[in-house]
Amino acid sequence: MSTLPVLTTKRLILREISILDLQDMYEYAVLPYVGPEAGWKPHTSIEETLNIIRMFIETNKKGDVGVWAIVDKQQGKMIGTIELYNYVNRYKAEIGYVLNPSYWGKGIVVEAGEAILQYAFNTLGLKRVEAGVFVDNHQSIRVCEKLGFKKEGVARKGYLRYDGQIFDKVVFGITDDDFKERY
Numbered sequence: 065m066s067t068l069p070v071l072t073t074k075r076l077i078l079r080e081i082s083i084l085d086l087q088d089m090y091e092y093a094v095l096p097y098v099g100p101e102a103g104w105k106p107h108t109s110i111e112e113t114l115n116i117i118r119m120f121i122e123t124n125k126k127g128d129v130g131v132w133a134i135v136d137k138q139q140g141k142m143i144g145t146i147e148l149y150n151y152v153n154r155y156k157a158e159i160g161y162v163l164n165p166s167y168w169g170k171g172i173v174v175e176a177g178e179a180i181l182q183y184a185f186n187t188l189g190l191k192r193v194e195a196g197v198f199v200d201n202h203q204s205i206r207v208c209e210k211l212g213f214k215k216e217g218v219a220r221k222g223y224l225r226y227d228g229q230i231f232d233k234v235v236f237g238i239t240d241d242d243f244k245e246r247y
């Protein structure tokens with residue numbers, strides 16, 4: 065049984081990812097300029113997307129937080145994912161997200177991220193949430209800044225991607241104290 069709650073915002077529903085999201089996820093997972101920015105290889109078949117969704121569902125069942133589908137309320141369409149992972153000793157976690165490019169530039173992931181941070185700090189009682197972003201991923205850096213994360217440093221050559229490329233990784237963090245001050 066998953067422990068992921070449904071979270072609702074003005075424009076979005078964040079809910080457990082499902083096999084029914086297959087087509088919607090494939091739509092963006094196959095694009096060459098989406099996954100690599102988040103460190104994963106673009107999908108080459110719908111079966112690959114199915115396997116990833118199955119893996120997410122298994123992760124969610126384990127209960128160490130997990131992957132939410134981002135659903136556009138108006139269209140009822142799954143348009144991305146947002147996750148909390150590396151849930152260390154129940155005191156901190158990392159955040160990750162990806163959005164279908166048709167929805168970029170509307171502040172969607174910031175809206176979803178605010179709901180996830182509220183859940184992380186107010187419900188789970190975390191002390192810290194981290195994000196690791198490639199130095200040239202301007203879009204994601206802006207998301208972190210808008211969510212109130214602080215840039216803590218750069219892990220030089222800190223990320224080896226699936227394709228062998230090595231990236232400098234910006235480390236962002238937000239603590240429970242930062243969160244209380246801001247929200």
Ligand SMILES: CC(C)(COP(=O)(O)OP(=O)(O)OC[C@H]1O[C@@H](n2cnc3c(N)ncnc32)[C@H](O)[C@@H]1OP(=O)(O)O)[C@@H](O)C(=O)NCCC(=O)NCCS
Pocket residue numbers: 097098099101102103160161162163164167168169170171172173174196197198201202203204206207210
């Ligand atoms: C990172 C990502 C989730 C941002 O989501 P989003 O909801 O579009 O974010 P925002 O609307 O807040 O826009 C963030 C910045 O992207 C830029 N941007 C806006 N629209 C854009 C577009 N259509 N194309 C490219 N960049 C755009 C702007 O600089 C914006 O900052 P601003 O609000 O200060 O102008 C999304 O770009 C994405 O899925 N990227 C690929 C996967 C990825 O990088 N994941 C994160 C890994 S750490």
